Amino acid sequence: MSELTAEDQKLVTLARATKARTGAAEGAAVRDSDGRTYAGATVDLPSLQVSAIGVCIAMAVASGSKGLAAVVLLTEGDLADVDASVIREFGGESVTVLVGDPRGTTLAPTRH
Template structure:
């Protein structure tokens, strides 16, 4: 899977960074994510970490998009303190196909690397 370091983020994707960061800060969650669908709608979410339910922030974004009737995704952002898990790309690829960029960065919103489904 393609990975680039210190990726340039387009202006539209910067909006996703702002949403992911704000969601993470507001909830105090381990990670925040945001996704833009093919119609330009955005979904922002935080990690769900309950004893009976654990879902990554990107997983919640994907679920929200699917539940809203989205037909695919243009881009996504994941912000956390750790490394990006390549396994996060699997559900996004199932939903949106190949070639969707996923920018990964730290809690402050600085993007460190980008991946593609």
């Protein structure tokens, strides 16, 4: 991960810490277009299911953010289609999206 900028490395650290603290399936962090960061984990309750990216974007929108600059998702799987759609809808096509395994040892840009 040495090629990551300091700002992107911060997102990895936030996503990893949030996932570890909650024990959730996924951890994510986003940087909005104003440079503010939001971290979240998967919510999997009987009456509410939200992806980690969904949590982050909901927090950004609720805080008055107008767009995204970067997204980090730590997951065993791939970027879900619904998450890719909400990233495009809220952030546009130029958002940096990095997806990697939960340990953060493999982190790569992905097309969204």
